[in-house]
Amino acid sequence: MAEKLVIIGAGMASGRMLEHLLEAAPGQFDVTLFNGEPRGNYNRLMLSPVLSGEKTYEQIVTHDDAWYAANGVTCRFGEAVVRIDRDRKVVVSKGGETAYDKLVIATGSAPFIIPVAGKELPGVVTYRDLEDTNAMIAAARPGASAVVIGGGLLGLEAAAGMAARGASVTVIHLMGHLMERQLDPAAGYLLQKDLERRGITVHCKGATKAILGTDRAEAVLLEDGTVYPADLVCMAVGIRPETRLANDAHLEVGRGVVVDDQMMTSDPSIFALGECVEHDRQLFGLVAPLYDQAKVLARALIGEAAAFRPVQTATKLKVTGVDLFSAGDFAEGPGREDIVFRDPGRGIYKRLILEGDRLLGAVMYGDTADGSYFFDLIKQGKDVSDLRETLIFGPAFAGGSKADPLAAVAALPPEAEICGCNGVCKGKIVQAIEGGATSLDAIRATTKASASCGTCTGLVEQVLQLTLGADFVLPTVQTLCKCTDHTHEDVRRLIKSMGLKSIPAVMQELGWKTVGGCASCRPALNYYLLADWPLDYQDDRQSRFVNERNHANIQKDGSYTVVPRMWGGLTTPDELRAIADAAEKYAVPMVKVTGGQRIDLVGVRKEDLPAIWSDLNAAGMVSGHAYSKGLRTVKTCIGSQFCRFGTQDSTGLGVKLEKLLWGSWTPAKVKLGVSGCPRNCAEATCKDIGVICVDSGYQISVAGAAGLEVKETELLMTVATEEEAMEVIAAFTQLYRENARYLHRIYKWVAKVGLDWCKDQMADPDTRRALYDRFMISQSVYQKDPWAEHAATPAEWAPIADLTLRAAE
Amino acid sequence: MTDFIDIAALDDIPRQGARVVKTPLGCIAIFRTADDQVFALEDRCPHKGGPLSEGIVHGSQVTCPLHGWVFDMATGLAQGADEGAVRSFAARTEGGRVLLDAAFMARRSAA
Ligand SMILES: Cc1cc2nc3c(=O)[nH]c(=O)nc-3n(C[C@H](O)[C@H](O)[C@H](O)COP(=O)(O)OP(=O)(O)OC[C@H]3O[C@@H](n4cnc5c(N)ncnc54)[C@H](O)[C@@H]3O)c2cc1C
Numbered sequence: 001m002a003e004k005l006v007i008i009g010a011g012m013a014s015g016r017m018l019e020h021l022l023e024a025a026p027g028q029f030d031v032t033l034f035n036g037e038p039r040g041n042y043n044r045l046m047l048s049p050v051l052s053g054e055k056t057y058e059q060i061v062t063h064d065d066a067w068y069a070a071n072g073v074t075c076r077f078g079e080a081v082v083r084i085d086r087d088r089k090v091v092v093s094k095g096g097e098t099a100y101d102k103l104v105i106a107t108g109s110a111p112f113i114i115p116v117a118g119k120e121l122p123g124v125v126t127y128r129d130l131e132d133t134n135a136m137i138a139a140a141r142p143g144a145s146a147v148v149i150g151g152g153l154l155g156l157e158a159a160a161g162m163a164a165r166g167a168s169v170t171v172i173h174l175m176g177h178l179m180e181r182q183l184d185p186a187a188g189y190l191l192q193k194d195l196e197r198r199g200i201t202v203h204c205k206g207a208t209k210a211i212l213g214t215d216r217a218e219a220v221l222l223e224d225g226t227v228y229p230a231d232l233v234c235m236a237v238g239i240r241p242e243t244r245l246a247n248d249a250h251l252e253v254g255r256g257v258v259v260d261d262q263m264m265t266s267d268p269s270i271f272a273l274g275e276c277v278e279h280d281r282q283l284f285g286l287v288a289p290l291y292d293q294a295k296v297l298a299r300a301l302i303g304e305a306a307a308f309r310p311v312q313t314a315t316k317l318k319v320t321g322v323d324l325f326s327a328g329d330f331a332e333g334p335g336r337e338d339i340v341f342r343d344p345g346r347g348i349y350k351r352l353i354l355e356g357d358r359l360l361g362a363v364m365y366g367d368t369a370d371g372s373y374f375f376d377l378i379k380q381g382k383d384v385s386d387l388r389e390t391l392i393f394g395p396a397f398a399g400g401s402k403a404d405p406l407a408a409v410a411a412l413p414p415e416a417e418i419c420g421c422n423g424v425c426k427g428k429i430v431q432a433i434e435g436g437a438t439s440l441d442a443i444r445a446t447t448k449a450s451a452s453c454g455t456c457t458g459l460v461e462q463v464l465q466l467t468l469g470a471d472f473v474l475p476t477v478q479t480l481c482k483c484t485d486h487t488h489e490d491v492r493r494l495i496k497s498m499g500l501k502s503i504p505a506v507m508q509e510l511g512w513k514t515v516g517g518c519a520s521c522r523p524a525l526n527y528y529l530l531a532d533w534p535l536d537y538q539d540d541r542q543s544r545f546v547n548e549r550n551h552a553n554i555q556k557d558g559s560y561t562v563v564p565r566m567w568g569g570l571t572t573p574d575e576l577r578a579i580a581d582a583a584e585k586y587a588v589p590m591v592k593v594t595g596g597q598r599i600d601l602v603g604v605r606k607e608d609l610p611a612i613w614s615d616l617n618a619a620g621m622v623s624g625h626a627y628s629k630g631l632r633t634v635k636t637c638i639g640s641q642f643c644r645f646g647t648q649d650s651t652g653l654g655v656k657l658e659k660l661l662w663g664s665w666t667p668a669k670v671k672l673g674v675s676g677c678p679r680n681c682a683e684a685t686c687k688d689i690g691v692i693c694v695d696s697g698y699q700i701s702v703a704g705a706a707g708l709e710v711k712e713t714e715l716l717m718t719v720a721t722e723e724e725a726m727e728v729i730a731a732f733t734q735l736y737r738e739n740a741r742y743l744h745r746i747y748k749w750v751a752k753v754g755l756d757w758c759k760d761q762m763a764d765p766d767t768r769r770a771l772y773d774r775f776m777i778s779q780s781v782y783q784k785d786p787w788a789e790h791a792a793t794p795a796e797w798a799p800i801a802d803l804t805l806r807a808a809e
Numbered sequence: 810m811t812d813f814i815d816i817a818a819l820d821d822i823p824r825q826g827a828r829v830v831k832t833p834l835g836c837i838a839i840f841r842t843a844d845d846q847v848f849a850l851e852d853r854c855p856h857k858g859g860p861l862s863e864g865i866v867h868g869s870q871v872t873c874p875l876h877g878w879v880f881d882m883a884t885g886l887a888q889g890a891d892e893g894a895v896r897s898f899a900a901r902t903e904g905g906r907v908l909l910d911a912a913f914m915a916r917r918s919a920a
Contacts, residue, residue, distance in 0.1 A: 516825065516843055519865040519872035519879075542825035546863040546874035554874060558860045800817045800828035800839065803914065 005029035005301070006091055006100035008081045008245065013274030013290040014106035015041030015062055020298035022071050028302060031073045032098055034091070036107075037129055038078030040068060045287065045421070045453045047133045048318050051140075051161030053493065053739070056757050057130060084249040086267055102301060105257055105265070105272040107242040109285075114149065114237055118211030123218075124233045127158045132234075139232035141770055142166030142496065142532070147220045147230040149208050151178040153317060155236035156195070160319040162232075163200050163497040166532070170201040170228045172220065174237075177204060182315045182326040186342075187349050187365040194322055194347070197509070199499040203228075241276045241283060254278045261307040262300040263293055273297050279308060286313045287421045287452055314375045314420050316368070316455045320490065325371035328361030328378040329353065336360065341392045350392055357383040359391075370394030370408050372459060376416040409462040418459050421452035426463060433467045440464065481520035483512050488524065488741040495528055501536050503529065503543060519545075524742035527629070530665060531737045534778040547627035551786045552609055555602065560609060562588075562601040563626035564616050565662065568636045568654030568674075569597030578619030586612050596633030596671060598624055610794035613787035622662075622785040629743070630665045631672075631733075634658040635683065639676035639693070648693035650676035653722055657691075660726055661733060663783035664775070667740040667749070670733065685713045688746040689729055694718075698725040702732060702758070703750040711747055714755055717762055728762055731771035735761055737778075738771075811899060812915055813908040819845065822907065827862040827871075832914060838862035839900060839907060840882055842869060847907050848882035849900040855893040 007014050010033050021029065033040075046060040068075050076095065083092040090097040111126035113119055125135045140146060140162035148159045151173030163169045171178075177188030178195075192202045207223040217233045241256035252258040252266035256278030263271045273293040275284055284290055289310050299306035314327035330353045332338075341350040348366035352359060352374065358381050362374040373395050377384060384391060395411030412418075414427030424447045437446045443460055444451040450460045464472045480488050491510065500506045503525050507517060517525070522543035529537040547553050552560035564579065579599055583591050589603035604612060613623070625632060636654030640646035654674040661672075673684030674691040684690030686706035690713045692699045697720040704713035716732065719725050735758060740749035750758060761767050790797070822828045822841040829852055830837045836852035838861050846869065852862045859875030870888065872879050879888040885897035899910035 515868035517867050518870075519867065519877060522865055522867060542823055542866065545865070550863070554860075554863065556857065556875065558858075558863075799831045799836070800821055801830045803814075803830060803832040803911065 002028060002030040003101040004099055005031045005102050005104070006098055007031065007033045007104040007106060008091065009106035009108055009274070009276075010035035010037070010039075010041045010063075010075075010077065011106055011108045011274060012041065012044055012062075012287055013108070013294055014104060016291050016294035017104070017106070017273060017297050018063075018071075018073070020295055021301060024298060024304075025302045026071075029102075031071075032076060032100075033068070033073050034076045034079055034081050034093060034098075036078075036080040037131075039130070040064070040075060040077060042130070043452060044129070045318070047127075047130065048157040048161055050130075051133050051136055051158065052164040052320070053161075054320065054489065056754055058754055058756065081245060084245055084270075086249055086270070089269065101269065103270045104297070105246055105270065105276060106274045107245065107276045109239040109275040110242045111235065112238040112240055113235055114208060116208055116210050118213060118217065119235075121211055121213050121215075121217045123213070123216040123231065124211060124235065127154050127234055127236045128239075136162055136232065136234060137165065138764070138767060140165040140167035140169075142774070144168070144231045145170070145229045146232045146234065147172060147228050148234045148236060149220070150236035150238070151175070151202065151204070152181065152236065152238070153179065153315065155234070156191075157318055158234045158236055159200050160195070160198065160322075160497070162234075163198055164493045166496040167232075168199065168201075170203060170220075170230075171195070172206040172208060172222065172228070173202065173204045174207055175204065178202065179317070179324075182363075183324065183365075184330055184351060184363050186340075186351070187324060187326075187363050190347055190349055190365045191317075191322065191324060198494070198497045200497075201228075239275065239285065241278070243276060246272070246276075254281070256283050261296075261309075263297040263308060264300065271297055271300065279310065282310060284310070286315075288313050288423055291422055311423060312375075312379055314371065316371075316420075316453070318453060318455060321494070323364075323366055323368045325364045325368035326362065327371070327375045328359070330361035330363050339388075339392045352392055354384070354388075357385045359384050372416055372418060372456075373408055373412060375420075376412060379417070406462055406466055409459060410466055418463065419447075419449035419452070419456045421456075422448040424449035429460060429463045430467050433464060438464070438468060438472065480524060481518055483507075483514040483517050483521050484510060485513075486510055491525070492528055492532075492739075492741075496532055501529065501533050503540060523548075527665060527667065527742050530782070531778070534781050539782075548629070550606065550609065551623055551625075551627060551790060552604070553627045557603075559603045559605055561626065562604050562609070562612055562616070563594065563598050563624035564621035565624040565658075566598050566621075567658045568634050568651050570636075570651060570655065571599075575619060575621060578616060578621070582612050582615050585615070594626070594633075596626075597635050598626065598633060600626070607794075607798045610791045610797050614791040617785070617788055617791060623787045625662065628665065629668050630670065631658070631661040631663070632669050634661075634672040634674060635687070636674045637676050637681035639674075643676055645679060646676035646693070647695050648676055648698070648722075650674045650682065650691075650693050653691065653693070653698075653725065654682075656722065656726060657729060660730055660779075663785075664733065664737070664779060665782060666733065666737055667742050668745045670736075670746065672729075686710065687713065689713075689732065691725060691729075696720065698722070700725060700728055700732075703747040703755065705745060705747045707745075709747070714750075716755070716759060727768065727772050730775045731768045732758065732762060734771040734775035734778075737775070811910045812912045813899075813901070814911045816907045816909045819847070819902050819905050819907050822847070825866040827864075827866065829860075829862050830909065834913065836860075836862070837898060837909070839909065840866055840871060841907075842866060842882075845902065847900045847902055849898040849909055850880065850882060850885055851896040851898075853895065854878055854880075855887070855895055856891070861895065 041063045043060040049055040079093045081091045081093050090099045111128050125132045144167045146162045146167045146169045148155045148171045151171050159169045159171045177185045209223045210221045212219040219227050219229045243253050246253050246257040257272040259277045263273050296306045296308040337354045339352040351363045353361040359377045395408050412426050416426050432446045437443050450457045526540050526543040586608050588601045592600040594600050634654045634657050636651045639650035670688045672689045673682040673687040675682040675684040676693050686704040690701050699718045701713035701715045705711040827838045827840045838852040840848045854873040859873040863874045864871040869882050878891045885895045887893045
């Protein structure tokens with residue numbers, strides 16, 4: 001019969017251990033896995049990209065339900081173990097007792113809470129799990145303020161993530177410079193400057209006295225009297241091993257659960273691994289050594305020989321756009337010497353710490369390409385006296401000629417570590433490539449390199465390039481355009497986090513390579529800026545495509561089309577008469593009915609536009625925005641007012657929706673449909689947003705397409721009232737406005753972020769309301785008729801001078 | 810020979826924008842850059858006749874609104890992979906006014 005293996009904690013360490021165990025001895029154990037969190041194993045390191053919006057939770061799940069099912073693991077998620085009864089060999093949880101033959105404690109660590117007044121207030125969080133992350137995401141709205149206590153790795157990732165979402169963030173750090181355990185003061189200073197450029201306030205030497213607030217956190221008070229307002233306070237001041245269960249069970253516990261080289265505790269049936277353990281008086285806070293423990297424990301459980309030996313670890317901060325690396329020991333001391341390189345203009349700083357002939361430590365900021373090379377020299381304890389003169393320039397130094405970007409990697413010996421998290425060396429990657437793993441994904445699958453924190457991805461790609469030569473085509477990230485190396489997503493994030501409020505500011509701060517950009521980036525930037533800063537940014541007409549600049553669609557002969565708005569597709573005899581008059585008066589060559597239930601006057605001359613608009617305005621009509629990346633049309637069917645099948649007033653709702661949404665600018669055009677019953681005469685299910693009325697209310701579905709691609713919408717949510725339908729649709733439109741890439745229609749964007757994520761945003765009433773409110777703020781600026789505005793200055797639409805007369809003289 | 814004539818006030822042309830001058834030879838687009846230089850090009854893209862005056866102006870280049878050809882406004886030459894040129898004319902500013910060299914019209918009437 002299979003032995004009963006019970007595991008407490010489904011975190012990163014036990015997850016990796018299970019992978020090894022199930023691979024080596026499938027079926028040998030009957031595994032029960034408890035987890036305090038209501039979910040299985042996910043990549044905790046990647047919470048920071050989730051916080052900053054670069055990844056979704058779904059993308060960081062390591063083991064999903066299907067994996068546990070396929071491997072026969074009994075999951076008890078959301079069920080904390082409260083006691084271990086060693087005599088009877090059972091663990092106790094709210095579900096009762098569970099017997100074990102072997103027990104693994106993998107409870108990780110608990111964030112340290114500083115004992116100040118107000119620490120229990122709602123709005124005070126730590127940074128450890130998905131709940132914390134979601135709390136920060138919810139709080140980090142543009143305009144909100146957040147305080148992070150602790151300027152170490154975790155605190156800074158939390159701060160950068162919330163800043164990326166638009167919150168104004170202050171970091172309070174007790175020590176004289178940031179990340180003092182990993183950085184020296186000079187690098188800490190550069191880091192602080194970088195963060196400040198992103199709009200983050202950094203307060204070093206700040207001791208927290210109290211968290212102020214009555215019902216929830218409102219501000220943080222420091223010993224020196226400074227007060228920072230805070231809708232949210234994140235405490236990231238350190239962690240300590242979660243040892244309570246082991247303590248109560250009278251296992252040997254020091255600072256952590258004491259284990260031997262085989263990860264065995266003082267009870268031979270009980271093992272432990274991860275951040276909760278103490279090995280050889282050492283604690284662990286990074287995944288690299290934990291993965292080694294996982295390997296060792298899996299072998300120990302099946303009776304194979306193995307011994308855990310801690311490796312040295314190097315540190316990187318996972319904040320996009322900040323490059324820092326530190327490894328080894330860099331404290332000053334007698335007999336130690338420094339080699340320092342500074343290029344303040346480029347924000348580059350490198351410092352090597354030597355003792356005798358050996359490299360002891362390295363701190364690098366701004367350019368970390370040679371990190372692995374130095375780390376390797378440190379670990380090998382090599383004699384570097386011959387290299388000393390040019391050591392700081394790294395392995396690529398070749399006497400002034402332009403360094404080959406691959407030289408640094410080429411110079412690494414096979415045993416040099418590439419992936420610190422998973423302890424994968426260059427030789428192993430080369431072997432995998434020679435064995436047929438010729439893409440990044442294949443390398444991740446076979447070696448795990450670059451599969452955890454991801455900072456070594458570039459290095460792995462370079463090894464691929466070196467080994468495969470011309471056969472390897474580097475997957476290029478799609479930059480916004482050729483003027484920049486940033487992606488659309490980077491630019492959107494940096495606009496918010498750095499508080500950039502004009503096109504020149506974006507180009508200056510993000511290092512645009514051209515003067516004045518190009519016809520691709522200018523409209524994109526204009527859109528991002530007006531979407532993110534509706535009250536501060538002034539729309540730049542000259543950065544718009546001709547159609548939006550002229551509020552009409554240009555045709556191939558240089559003439560334009562004019563489409564008046566018909567709310568929900570409804571019109572009147574008076575409007576039709578005015579349209580007919582205008583068509584005759586301006587000799588419009590074609591009058592066409594559109595697919596969106598509008599009338600299109602095709603072939604109007606540019607200089608006639610202000611006059612025709614003025615005539616249509618006089619009849620009560622406004623621009624139909626048939627040319628915009630914005631709300632186009634809401635198409636409706638007849639609905640319950642006349643139709644014998646109609647369940648709700650679909651035309652009425654269509655008109656209300658169009659009156660709510662018109663004038664808004666969006667990443668790409670947005671078309672709606674409202675059908676009064678499931679027969680769906682308004683074809684709502686191939687629109688960007690569609691509503692189907694049913695007896696019980698309104699089914700709101702999104703992400704349809706009927707253009708180059710054809711796609712049916714998918715259900716976002718069903719609501720009971722018109723008011724709710726309008727709030728959800730405006731909030732969803734705002735979600736799209738704030739997050740999508742310019743020119744991506746809703747269906748493309750939803751495919752990227754996942755419909756589930758959108759549903760979650762809509763399901764939370766606070767998030768939804770806040771989105772709705774932000775949409776309305778934008779509408780207060782942009783919901784205006786451009787026809788009326790431009791009809792007032794007809795001269796600007798005519799030639800500036802006429803020389804035909806002069807020639808005739 | 811040059812024959813600079815006064816066309817309009819510089820401020821009548823938006824920065825990073827253009828206005829059109831009608832001439833017997835067709836329309837000429839007068840561009841104004843972000844740093845107040847002016848350029849004059851025939852308002853007809855050699856590709857499909859698009860009105861360059863409606864293009865996005867970036868640096869000293871303009872992108873045709875119809876199919877995205879990019880022209881150097883100083884030389885009229887198409888940039889990148891596209892080959893061709895649009896006729897360019899001398900233009901300058903003086904005391905806040907835009908002057909265009911109208912010699913091309915004289916030549917034509919002389920011919
Ligand atoms: C935001 C963030 C970023 C990080 N970035 C990096 C990085 O870039 N590089 C790096 O090397 N490391 C990083 N770390 C650290 C890394 O995540 C940890 O070292 C690692 O997760 C520890 O693994 P573990 O299995 O010991 O604990 P965990 O992954 O924390 O798992 C422990 C699990 O046990 C559960 N548990 C606890 N008590 C009980 C109980 N009584 N009953 C049942 N379940 C229980 C918990 O709910 C938890 O799910 C980061 C950590 C965070 C939070």
